[in-house]
Amino acid sequence: MHPPTMDVRPSPRRALLVALTLLMTACKTPSAVGGGSNPDPSSGSSSSSSSQQGGDNELPPQGDPFPKKATVEARQDEQADKALAQAIQQAQTAPRKQAAESFLAVRKAYPNTTAGQEALYRAGVLFYDSQDYANARKSFNELLFENPLHPQAQDAKRRLGRAALEVGAYRDAYQMLISQAENAEGPERVQLLEQAAVAAEKAGFFGQALEISVDLAGKAQTPEAQQAAVARVQQLVEGRVGFMDVARVANDLSPSNPAWPVLTFKLARIYYHLRDWTRLEETLNRFLAEAPNHPFAGQARELLARATRRVEVHPKTVGVLLPMTGKYKAVGEAVLRGMKLALSGSDVELVVKDTQGDVNITAQAMEQLAFDEGAIAVLGPITSDESRRAALLAEELQIPLLTLTRQEDITEIGPYVFRNMLTNSAQARAIADFAMKQKGFKSFAVLYPNLPYGVELANDFWDQVVQNGGQVRGAETYDHDQTTFTNEAKKLVGRYYLEDRHDYLEGMREVAQQTSGQDAFRRRKAMEKMKGSVEPIIDFEAIFIPDEWKRVSLVAPALAVEDIVTNACDARDLERIRKTTGKRDLKTVMLLGTNAWSSGKGASGLPELVERGGKFVTCSVYVDGFFVDSQRPATQRFVKAYRQANSSDPSLLEAYGYDSARMVRQLVDSKQAPKSRADFRESLATLKDFDGATGKTSFDEKREARKPLFLLSVDNKGITEVKEDKTAALGGS
Numbered sequence: 001m002h003p004p005t006m007d008v009r010p011s012p013r014r015a016l017l018v019a020l021t022l023l024m025t026a027c028k029t030p031s032a033v034g035g036g037s038n039p040d041p042s043s044g045s046s047s048s049s050s051s052q053q054g055g056d057n058e059l060p061p062q063g064d065p066f067p068k069k070a071t072v073e074a075r076q077d078e079q080a081d082k083a084l085a086q087a088i089q090q091a092q093t094a095p096r097k098q099a100a101e102s103f104l105a106v107r108k109a110y111p112n113t114t115a116g117q118e119a120l121y122r123a124g125v126l127f128y129d130s131q132d133y134a135n136a137r138k139s140f141n142e143l144l145f146e147n148p149l150h151p152q153a154q155d156a157k158r159r160l161g162r163a164a165l166e167v168g169a170y171r172d173a174y175q176m177l178i179s180q181a182e183n184a185e186g187p188e189r190v191q192l193l194e195q196a197a198v199a200a201e202k203a204g205f206f207g208q209a210l211e212i213s214v215d216l217a218g219k220a221q222t223p224e225a226q227q228a229a230v231a232r233v234q235q236l237v238e239g240r241v242g243f244m245d246v247a248r249v250a251n252d253l254s255p256s257n258p259a260w261p262v263l264t265f266k267l268a269r270i271y272y273h274l275r276d277w278t279r280l281e282e283t284l285n286r287f288l289a290e291a292p293n294h295p296f297a298g299q300a301r302e303l304l305a306r307a308t309r310r311v312e313v314h315p316k317t318v319g320v321l322l323p324m325t326g327k328y329k330a331v332g333e334a335v336l337r338g339m340k341l342a343l344s345g346s347d348v349e350l351v352v353k354d355t356q357g358d359v360n361i362t363a364q365a366m367e368q369l370a371f372d373e374g375a376i377a378v379l380g381p382i383t384s385d386e387s388r389r390a391a392l393l394a395e396e397l398q399i400p401l402l403t404l405t406r407q408e409d410i411t412e413i414g415p416y417v418f419r420n421m422l423t424n425s426a427q428a429r430a431i432a433d434f435a436m437k438q439k440g441f442k443s444f445a446v447l448y449p450n451l452p453y454g455v456e457l458a459n460d461f462w463d464q465v466v467q468n469g470g471q472v473r474g475a476e477t478y479d480h481d482q483t484t485f486t487n488e489a490k491k492l493v494g495r496y497y498l499e500d501r502h503d504y505l506e507g508m509r510e511v512a513q514q515t516s517g518q519d520a521f522r523r524r525k526a527m528e529k530m531k532g533s534v535e536p537i538i539d540f541e542a543i544f545i546p547d548e549w550k551r552v553s554l555v556a557p558a559l560a561v562e563d564i565v566t567n568a569c570d571a572r573d574l575e576r577i578r579k580t581t582g583k584r585d586l587k588t589v590m591l592l593g594t595n596a597w598s599s600g601k602g603a604s605g606l607p608e609l610v611e612r613g614g615k616f617v618t619c620s621v622y623v624d625g626f627f628v629d630s631q632r633p634a635t636q637r638f639v640k641a642y643r644q645a646n647s648s649d650p651s652l653l654e655a656y657g658y659d660s661a662r663m664v665r666q667l668v669d670s671k672q673a674p675k676s677r678a679d680f681r682e683s684l685a686t687l688k689d690f691d692g693a694t695g696k697t698s699f700d701e702k703r704e705a706r707k708p709l710f711l712l713s714v715d716n717k718g719i720t721e722v723k724e725d726k727t728a729a730l731g732g733s
Helices: 012-025 078-091 096-109 114-129 133-146 153-167 170-181 186-203 206-218 223-237 243-251 260-274 277-290 297-309 329-342 359-372 384-397 424-438 452-467 486-492 502-514 520-532 549-561 571-581 608-616 633-646 652-668 677-685
Strands: 314-322 349-354 375-379 401-403 417-419 443-449 471-478 542-544 590-593 621-624 690-692 695-699 710-715 718-721
Touching: 078 096, 078 114, 096 114, 114 133, 114 153, 133 153, 153 170, 153 186, 170 186, 170 206, 186 206, 186 223, 206 223, 206 243, 223 260, 243 260, 260 277, 260 297, 277 297, 297 359, 314 329, 314 359, 314 652, 329 349, 329 633, 329 652, 349 359, 359 375, 359 384, 375 652, 375 677, 384 401, 384 417, 401 652, 424 452, 424 590, 424 621, 424 710, 443 452, 443 486, 452 471, 471 486, 486 549, 502 520, 549 590, 549 608, 608 710, 608 718, 633 652, 633 690, 652 677, 652 690
Parallel strands: 314 349, 314 375, 375 401, 401 417, 443 471, 443 542, 542 590, 590 621
Antiparallel strands: 621 710, 690 695, 710 718
């Protein structure tokens, strides 16, 4: 076995914080609005794809994609000039597309002439004006790669960028429009930047779209234009702009820019989610100093106050996360009854938050308890998903969480996460330890339902048996809704695949010899008698059945049919079996189970498991996390107090809620009561031998509550607690 190691991998939020820190201290990168280097002129023509998206790691294109000088030396040609003049005259009366085709005909007839290039430009303009953007792109691209110094090159490039935007070639559109904006002025520049921002966003270059929008906000000439630009910035930062881009743009921005408050407040919210309290407070204080009357100022003050309250802990306030409405309402109410009983007469304040069984509501409630209520610790939640979300937040917020979930390994999330609840692994460990260390069993069989609960417990039990030097000789599974178990019982004792047994084959040969010459009926009867006399192979001392009591009451009789004797403690019935079978030496097997065997009282007043299972379940032993009729003094005190307060018997849920709240009460009422969450975490981690309703509890190095579970024996009078054997290392929850 490998020694345990500490997981030093940073959480996603911590990793992002590191990245942001590096970003904030790095040198500035060139702005997309300021342009960049030009690509190699030999890189070919601009892409004509109808839809382009920038990948997560793809850098946005920068600079003019066309060559710096002409690739074709155009000549003046008299015939070409005449053809161009004629096409110009015809274009005045012809439809635009027809006129464009006339210009393309001139281009085709006189390709390497100045007139041909002019015809190509005019065709592009006509295509553009008629909204045939695909052909417009084709004409302008051909012209500009051939002669980027054409007298109308700038106009062609601007039209080319807008045409690319129209056909969805957003990457090309962004590259062309942003490069043209560098050399434009006035309203033309504003229009090019606005179009470049649209192209950048649609291409997936959200950081560049943000930069352009911020630039437009800073240089807007009218209040309306400024308002529109700021609204665009807000839409971007609340949309798909990444945290890194927000931080980068905000870091370079002057407070005089109208978009500065939007970016700065967004950056503050990023720091809040990263739990970077120092930068959060610095950013919010600067925001309020520079923009005290901004519409976000109220939210900024509230966020700053909340961040300040994070260290304001009320030592007597304890948060509770339980589903008080929804499908798990009854569970939440049961746990809360136990908690309130534990705190009766105490000045500890319980602040209960209804999770409604929803992970998102649980997360919000966890933050409210930490920031707004000043809770020193939190009890709950119960369900797996809720508990995981709460545990992650507990670790981030550094607030102790004592969860009541059964989910395995929940405490591995971090040192602020504790658990006090019966788990599958604890049950498997306890029942295996009882069977092997107290009863001395070494060989076992497992019969389990094909459900996550059954499979998990079967595996855990098997692991414990092997770890303690035992063997599992047989394992059979069945469907969760199955009601007959004849085949599974036969398989366990080797009576299902008889053709694989040597003694059965020998018996067949003997019957065949003895009935030779007899009629078919007699031969068949003799064969059936021989088949029924095949001895079961019972090479195990106990059978583990991790299923609910209703199914167990059906399984046990099926085992008896296959001569598996399970009521070893009933001397009178054993003697009857000996007389009936003529066997003096009987092989008996003990049935072992989990807390799913616990049942309510039936019409006779006995547990329904006993009523339905009868003698076939007597002498069995199962494990539970609570037993209302236990003789343990602490359990009896709890049951008595609960009955007086509620006029009913408590269940496991009330008991674990009671003990969890009692632990908290013991810590906060002590002479050295913790004043901070860190102190409370340390006190809870070192809690030893807490004498509770569910057993004497201590927290181990993984912050799991360890305690001796309740081992319960079934007899014809009901359920009794197995007397604790001090030499038996019983498992804990």
